[in-house]
Amino acid sequence: MDLKETEILGADIAGHWYYSSKAKAMSRLLGTIKPSKILDVGAGSGFFSRYLLNHTNAQEAWCVDISYDADSDAQEAGKAVHYRRSIDSIDADLVLLMDVLEHVDDDVGLLQDYVNKVPTGSQFLITVPAFQFLWSGHDDFLEHKRRYTLNHLEDVVRRTGLTVKQGTYYFGSVFPIAATLRLAQKQTGGAKPAQSQLTKHSPLVNTVLKSLCEAELPFMNFNRTAGLTVFCLAQKA
DSSP, rough: OEEEEEEGGGGGGSSSSHHHHHHHHHHHHHTTTTSSSSEEETTTTTTHEEEEESSSSEEEEEOOOOTTTHHHHEEEETTEEEEEEEOOOOOOOOEEEEOOGGGSHHHHHHHHHHHSSSSOOOEEEEEEEEEEOOOOOOHTTOOOOOOOOOHHHHHHHHHHHHHEEEEEEEEEHHHHHHHHHHHHHHTTOOOOOOOOOOOOOHHHHHHHHHHHHHHHHHGGGGGOOOOOOEEEEEEEE
């Protein structure tokens, strides 16, 4: 999760349709997995690991991000949250990489580094932005290197020795809207300034978008066709 987006949404982030829906999709994909210690890589504010501390029996989260000014410690729901610029081996049973791999040149190498840091049996939940043809100024603003297809992400995951348990697209309900807008912009030759497209919507628009995304949750495990985000759940065998 990028700190740039945290700065845009501020205290409204938990209620924003995009992050609220993404957190629920994360929970849906994890299913019956009950993490105890979470390692959140490229965590930014730690929104997703803090969400799990509030909604599961997980007892501790380690948030790692090179963007932090210094190491620090906090609490969420009475549970420890450790913010670190780097970390060595750790006995985490769930590793989150939420929109991280697209930021680095060597995505396999970064993922492999964290596979090596955790014990056998650890679960990995990974998200990345979907489809290169959806590239926009938003990607430039966040300094992305690439966007992914589901097969591409699963290939990256398997190359580190992880076993893919589930791969899917999400935000399929709003995919046609986003695709139409971005393709129309390209057709008209419109400028694509490097700026975030994440905005604070009116309560009505936010509720409608949230409802659309939540309606697809029961079916997300079967969506290998299209969406704005690629999800992959994997395990260190």
